[in-house]
Amino acid sequence: MNSSRPVTIKDIARRFRCSPSTVSRALNDHPAINEDTRKNIQEYAKEVGYQRNEVSLSLLNKKTASLGVVVPTISNYYETAVIEGLHTVLQPMGYTLNICVTNESYLLEKESLSKLLSNRTEGIFLSVSQETYDAGYYEHLENVIQRKTPLIFIDREYEDFETSRATVDDYHGAFAAVEHLISIGYKQIAHLKGPNGLTVSEQRFKGYVNCLKKYSMPIREELILNTNFNVESAILPTKRLLELASPPDAIFGVNDQVAIGAMRVAKDKGLRIPQDIGLVGFDNSPISAYTFPSLTTVHRPGRKIGMEASRLFLNQLNGSGDFAPESIVLPSELVIRESSLRI
Amino acid sequence: MNSSRPVTIKDIARRFRCSPSTVSRALNDHPAINEDTRKNIQEYAKEVGYQRNEVSLSLLNKKTASLGVVVPTISNYYETAVIEGLHTVLQPMGYTLNICVTNESYLLEKESLSKLLSNRTEGIFLSVSQETYDAGYYEHLENVIQRKTPLIFIDREYEDFETSRATVDDYHGAFAAVEHLISIGYKQIAHLKGPNGLTVSEQRFKGYVNCLKKYSMPIREELILNTNFNVESAILPTKRLLELASPPDAIFGVNDQVAIGAMRVAKDKGLRIPQDIGLVGFDNSPISAYTFPSLTTVHRPGRKIGMEASRLFLNQLNGSGDFAPESIVLPSELVIRESSLRI
């Protein structure tokens, strides 16, 4: 029945009446092996479809060549871009990526990390879940660090952890976005904020607030509403904004999805963009260039983040004992399009 | 230096001057272990952060609890939805997903599969790359099948392989989309086709053609242009369509991205949607509901596909020897929105 049991080195050894060591060496082109033996064994191995059992090698060498990627979600453009970046650098090096999705849950994050450690993953890229962040949990991370498994934070980070991290400069991106709106002449700028507590949300929020302050513009509480990063979550808040007695003349969305939701609501109300209301998003997702009007946004280099994070990991891995964590902050860049270009 | 070597059962055994077997049994709550010994060992294990080495267990039990997911890309909404579906079912069962991205390359696909087999992955979900499909390669798959590693095709499939598969009924979805356009009264329906050779492209194309035939409408070659699934790739073809002497009055895009690209071009030309030109996409991606006008599209149940594929895998795994491959075809569903509702 189980005729499909993978062929092992022992099987081949039996076939050639030699020892497993010989087979192993033959397959690995060890010089001390007779040319004929080598050729015969290699031919036979190919014929029967022998494939090295990497599990046993992992055990022997304590190297698994697998890395963990723990993220809250994979359904946004940005996250997948990051994963692609990781992939681009690490797949060619022979690493396998184990993707774990936490759905913003602390428990899942904890379990994922524990599983990865048990599987002797050689490094972990982590974007902490919202729940973890809100509650300020960190014990599950201590575990990883104690093991000296390289841990790289992506985007969402803990300030006080001795680990490397790769983040985008959300603050200045947001600042630039709002400054741009002001320079165009918009006076009442609303912000559709991300979920409270997340670095990403808070940094962009801070950029928004500080920019308004810099230009001595009032910060109106009622112009700041929460969203959940996705399109739908922008609909109601935007409606509320536009129904205000003194509605905003521009909206800065925490990301493109939210800005696109706002765009839709504004258009439904018959407002012209950018004449009646200006719009700016964040992410520079592919779609943002093709909405009508096209969306002014802040480019967020997801692929690059993934590639930089890979670099940080490799540095830590090859670092000689006295490892010093690095922080990479990639600049974000304002991309001006039609949705804010009131003339 | 390597004070971080993970604690093993042997370490604990040494500490308690007992045998590894005792420790193993104590940790696994084996009944034949003295209550005190058990408690002491468990406490100590927790204290020093012992974590079972799953690699050694994998070797011993020939079970790795890891699955391969091989896909051409992860930067589309649909693909990530599928992965989420797989995750939803399989993560709770203790499986780890190894995601491999092939970038539509045969070589990468082949290497990925080989790697997964070497790692003794217990099952593989595969959406074959375009290159593989075009060239009709299949030897790399024979290998998987010979190993009796469950192989589940997702969407892109080989007709003549004895494996389970989960696909969406692209043909009828496309048919319904075009039929809808016809019923509204559109006469010259163009199609922005996907890359040649891919099942997905061809099925939708066939739906388009056959529907036109059914209603005795002419099939105009010049109204069928290729795209690459992404927004940008729709821009030029759409321009060409709209510059024709007798331009189309509706466009059926192979997916939402392409339809949104077309929408943009049409609007730039000052055309009103749906009055001057009707638009239909495919996928029902989240954004499609919030474009302006909102996009009529065909819902493609990615999450469900992932979940069904998981089920197929589990069936095959638990199947008693005489395994019969299953084909699941999920219906796609027309979602009528503004972009086609000319009155």
Add this chain to the structure above:
DNA sequence: ATATTGAATGCAAACGTTTGAAAAAATTTC
């Protein structure tokens, strides 16, 4: 006092591979 039972623990093999050291076989040298 001896046999019997029961509880608790240890032994050894197994999973598949690699590798330093030892052994065996083949070849060369004198």
Add this chain to the structure above:
DNA sequence: GAAATTTTTTCAAACGTTTGCATTCAATAT
């Protein structure tokens, strides 16, 4: 033809865990 050398092969241990069977030791029954 024996010694020396070189080439080729085997041995045994290791990686960390589990598990059937054997062993030990103490308590109980005869």
